[in-house]
Amino acid sequence: MDDIKKQQDTVSGATARRADARWAVVDLFCGIGGLSHGLQRAGFEVTAGVDADETCRYAFEANNGATFVGRPLEEVSGEEIAALFPDDAGRVLVGCAPCTPFSPYSAGPGRPRDKWSLVDLFMDRIAAVQPDIVSMENVPRLKSFKKGKVFRRFLERLEGAGYKTSAEVVNSADYGVPQDRRRLVVLASRLGPIPVPAPTVVMHATVRETIEHMPALAAGEVDTADSLHRVSRLTPLNLRRIRAAKPGRPWSEWGDQELLSPCHRRETGASYKNVYGRMEWDKPSPTLTTGCFSFGRGRFGHPAQDRAISLREAALLQSFPQGYEFTAPEDPVWFARVGRHIGNAVPVALAAAIGNTIRTHIREHAA
Template sequence: MIGIELFSGPGGMGLGARQAGVKVAIAVEKDPFAAQTYILNHREATVVVDDIVNIIEYDFERKNEQVILFGGPPCQGYSNSNRMTRSKENPGNWLFKEFIKSARIINPDWIVIENVPGLKNMDNGFFLEQICNDLHGAGYTPNFKILNSADFGVPQKRERIFIVASRHGVAFEFPKGMFKNHVSVADAISDLPVLNNGNKESKLPYKSKAKSDFAKLMRGQKRIVTQNYVSKNSELVIERYKHISQGGNWQEIPLELMKNYKDPTRCHHGIYRRLKQDEPAFVIANYRKSMLIHPTEDRGLSLREAARLQSFPDSYVFCGPLVHMQQQVGDAVPPLLAKAVFERIKRISA
């Protein structure tokens, strides 16, 4: 099966496809840093660094294999945390039309669209209905479901909606999660190095042997862990961290340490959250801006820790300035979640 990925970002979905046995031939991504990450980690794919609106044809060798077109059109407008942009008037919410345009050009056997779960209810389901109607109009049979990453071996409680459509009239049945015992934060990162606020260690030895099957999977044959990069927070922010227990958030911070906030009692519940080591992580997203805190150390997460919590293997290298690498990790589709969807498609197609 040949894969073509649109809005690829750093390649989390593409990695899941590759792990499932899909040969990714082309990826399209306009952000140069995310594209550089894709190029470095997916050497067999041709990466087109351009806005999808500029692409009018796709040149690849189809042979006798089925083709799967997949990707996640930008989803900020569909997110529950961005209510100001959740409307038909926001042009960024219509980029799925470019995806459908590419589908009509390529005529793939399968289409997979991934997005935030807020897409289901945005404008009373208007956008989800539009996408499904457009897929029907292009000759596809779509189905959709919200999947929780933690149910598929990802150490993170992250829900995503997947729309899977077949050109051959297949009513796709989504995979069921196989992990009733979820992978915890401790399972995921406890073997990674001890770090301090602001550390920028490109290479360090592991702290210990891998203590879980997940950690063994992420490490592979590596002996040195790379990209141990931690944002440098002010002394005031670090002092705030010290007051927050595992699972807690900004509400545990004394008010005298929050005086720079206009009204500290109205902070978003998602900021200054410390991970619980015996549970999957909260949604990683932009973990630097939300001040997501290491479960046992008074600092933010390192780039490698966040990548692990997204199920990127330690061999995966991110490119660009640190803030861009952090954004890439937070925006990515967890590879192990994507892998489960692609494996299901391949079984049906065999």
């Protein structure tokens, strides 16, 4: 009995010391660092990020001051990940396994649907590293993918490893992100129960207050003061289309049938309403995708100017700070690459809310 009490005191003492120690984060599938940047805002030390996309290295390291490990997670062992944490720090392991396989946009015939195994791989690394706290962000459809088996297995493995878990689909707009972006947030802790972050704002941030200050541009132009504030070109037909588009209204209301895409003239194309649209000034933006710079790939038209939003405006709508660097000064800015980086990122303000919840949890359970 005394031995058991002694063991309990030892565990309790270690936990108490950990509350006052450093708490470090390693970010798996880190991309350009949206999640890491938000966690830094919440006061965490981000020591490293792991991602297979080497093109993310500059943005991740330049903005977060952390090490970028540019290899697929399959090639990075649990031992290597554990070594990225300082010896004297509590461990927070976070990640957003690539969500394309769970997105409605990838549900078409012939699209790859097997990357759900990355969620299992993330869990394998959790089991090897045994962090104190885990966070995962993903698209809501993960909950129902393969009848929910992938997600249930993930939670069951966490709980079997001694974690208390919570999971909820949230709207990023409720956390200060000027965008309607629903995401599945999972939090897990060995310290005790941990909730999904409660909303942090009552009034949603809007497109107007986020990008109205940006210099006006025509389609195809670049701001000489900010190379990321650049706008994709429009064909003559798409220029006519955007002039016909009204903020928040679908293409089906255009009076000129000649403006309709051939696929939209077919009955089967009538359901694709969320393209060739303008944003509304006084609402959050629609969900940004990797094609957020293209008028024809979503409701990504500027509310007032006859163009799509710029890459910088897209980054601001993802709640990245104005000065966030996406490419090295000497490198060209490629729309497809930077658009992919921005569209795939975890919104910084949502990440900060997750970080603040973890910080509060540590204070309450590790003291």
